[in-house]
Amino acid sequence: MLDTDIAIIGGGTMGLATATALANRTTRRVRVFDAARPPHTEASHHGHSRLVRVAYGEGRAYVPLAQEALCGWQRLNQAADAPVFIPTGILNIGAHDSPFLAEVETSARSFDLRTESLNHADITQRWPGWSLNTSFRGCFEPQGGVVLTERLFQYWRSVIANSANITAIDNTPITSISRRHERFVLRSLAGDQWQAGQILVAAGRANRALLRPLGIELPIQRVRKVFGWFDHTPEYDAARWPGFNYCGPAGDYYGFPAIDGHGVKIGRHDGGQHIEDETTPGDFGSHPSDLTDLRRLIDRHMPGVGELQRGAVCEYLRTPDEHFIIDEPIDGLFIAAGFSGHGFKFAPAIGDRLRDWMCSHAPPASFQPFNLGRF
Numbered sequence: 001m002l003d004t005d006i007a008i009i010g011g012g013t014m015g016l017a018t019a020t021a022l023a024n025r026t027t028r029r030v031r032v033f034d035a036a037r038p039p040h041t042e043a044s045h046h047g048h049s050r051l052v053r054v055a056y057g058e059g060r061a062y063v064p065l066a067q068e069a070l071c072g073w074q075r076l077n078q079a080a081d082a083p084v085f086i087p088t089g090i091l092n093i094g095a096h097d098s099p100f101l102a103e104v105e106t107s108a109r110s111f112d113l114r115t116e117s118l119n120h121a122d123i124t125q126r127w128p129g130w131s132l133n134t135s136f137r138g139c140f141e142p143q144g145g146v147v148l149t150e151r152l153f154q155y156w157r158s159v160i161a162n163s164a165n166i167t168a169i170d171n172t173p174i175t176s177i178s179r180r181h182e183r184f185v186l187r188s189l190a191g192d193q194w195q196a197g198q199i200l201v202a203a204g205r206a207n208r209a210l211l212r213p214l215g216i217e218l219p220i221q222r223v224r225k226v227f228g229w230f231d232h233t234p235e236y237d238a239a240r241w242p243g244f245n246y247c248g249p250a251g252d253y254y255g256f257p258a259i260d261g262h263g264v265k266i267g268r269h270d271g272g273q274h275i276e277d278e279t280t281p282g283d284f285g286s287h288p289s290d291l292t293d294l295r296r297l298i299d300r301h302m303p304g305v306g307e308l309q310r311g312a313v314c315e316y317l318r319t320p321d322e323h324f325i326i327d328e329p330i331d332g333l334f335i336a337a338g339f340s341g342h343g344f345k346f347a348p349a350i351g352d353r354l355r356d357w358m359c360s361h362a363p364p365a366s367f368q369p370f371n372l373g374r375f
């Protein structure tokens with residue numbers, strides 16, 4: 001049986017964020033196992049881009065973590081050969097009484113964040129790509145932006161390749177975890193076995209099945225989500241147009257300016273289809289509402305956005321309260337799961353704090369709200 005000090009199961013967003021935080025910061029040997037070779041389209045991290053924002057509509061308690069993560073993205077920009085974070089700014093749009101927008105503004109006030117409150121006319125004059133009537137208002141956060149995911153993964157993987165103590169083991173699905181004499185034993189689909197003193201389970205949709213035999217039940221629902229890239233007029237280019245969140249009568253949406261010739265990207269945050277275990281979500285277009293859902297926002301509010309270039313499908317792994325699960329339910333076994341469609345932006349901060357927790361054995365107080373025992 002092969003031996004390692006730390007095994008990370010899942011070399012996706014949280015697995016690589018933690019592995020790169022550990023790189024060259026400990027002499028312990030770390031192995032990162034992934035079922036495929038990230039980045040890839042069978043997980044929750046693909047699709048070119050993710051929004052990063054700090055004035056947080058999902059709850060002001062996230063702001064300190066988001067601030068730490070934003071510093072992390074800015075640091076990564078200096079370390080990587082090409083920028084992974086583009087500070088486009090983020091525009092939050094909603095109806096006057098939108099609870100999301102109210103929480104964005106409360107977050108900004110509570111933490112003295114730089115934001116601008118705007119009425120519908122301010123928005124449409126500044127960004128003519130929007131068509132909004134008087135029932136809308138907005139809050140612009142200039143420090144927010146967009147992370148380019150594939151470029152980020154390339155950078156993270158280069159950090160691992162150059163580190164003395166971390167090894168990425170791709171195309172190796174882990175099928176079981178068991179305990180033997182205070183250590184954890186992992187078995188792969190090919191039948192290989194490793195033992196490790198500590199493990200981080202960050203395997204996305206496989207987390208539930210891996211943890212159930214250890215008596216750990218994760219209340220996580222897989223939800224199919226679609227997004228697409230569209231033709232557009234020049235006012236939607238990244239130099240002129242920010243990323244956005246929209247909560248209004250059309251639904252809850254998010255979107256990205258056109259970057260590197262990719263087209264304007266739009267996705268729907270609410271809705272989607274539940275996916276049962278052992279099934280695949282189905283390609284874009286396999287569900288009748290895939291395109292009409294995206295077009296609803298465009299047809300109401302984005303006059304310069306045209307035809308679909310291509311669509312894609314991704315999964316949210318959603319907890320009942322849509323907050324994360326980050327915990328150590330058994331000594332030495334850490335879980336990073338249930339990021340509910342909004343975890344990516346926090347990755348550098350989560351990776352750093354998990355590293356510190358694994359090395360110091362002291363749980364960060366800031367992760368207390370994410371404990372599994374709340375369910």
Ligand SMILES: Cc1cc2nc3c(=O)[nH]c(=O)nc-3n(C[C@H](O)[C@H](O)[C@H](O)COP(=O)(O)OP(=O)(O)OC[C@H]3O[C@@H](n4cnc5c(N)ncnc54)[C@H](O)[C@@H]3O)c2cc1C
Pocket residue numbers: 009010011012013014015033034035036038042043044045047049050051052172173174175202203204205206225226227254267314315316336337338339340341342343344345346
């Ligand atoms: C369409 C969409 C848009 C999103 N937009 C945003 C956004 O704008 N901003 C934001 O902050 N968040 C966003 N999110 C959420 C964010 O992308 C996720 O929360 C985050 O990527 C989850 O990270 P993860 O490490 O849990 O999962 P992943 O990044 O999916 O990593 C899990 C890894 O585990 C591997 N794996 C699976 N099974 C096994 C196994 N048996 N053995 C070994 N490895 C295994 C997989 O191959 C995968 O690489 C979005 C999500 C989606 C789907």
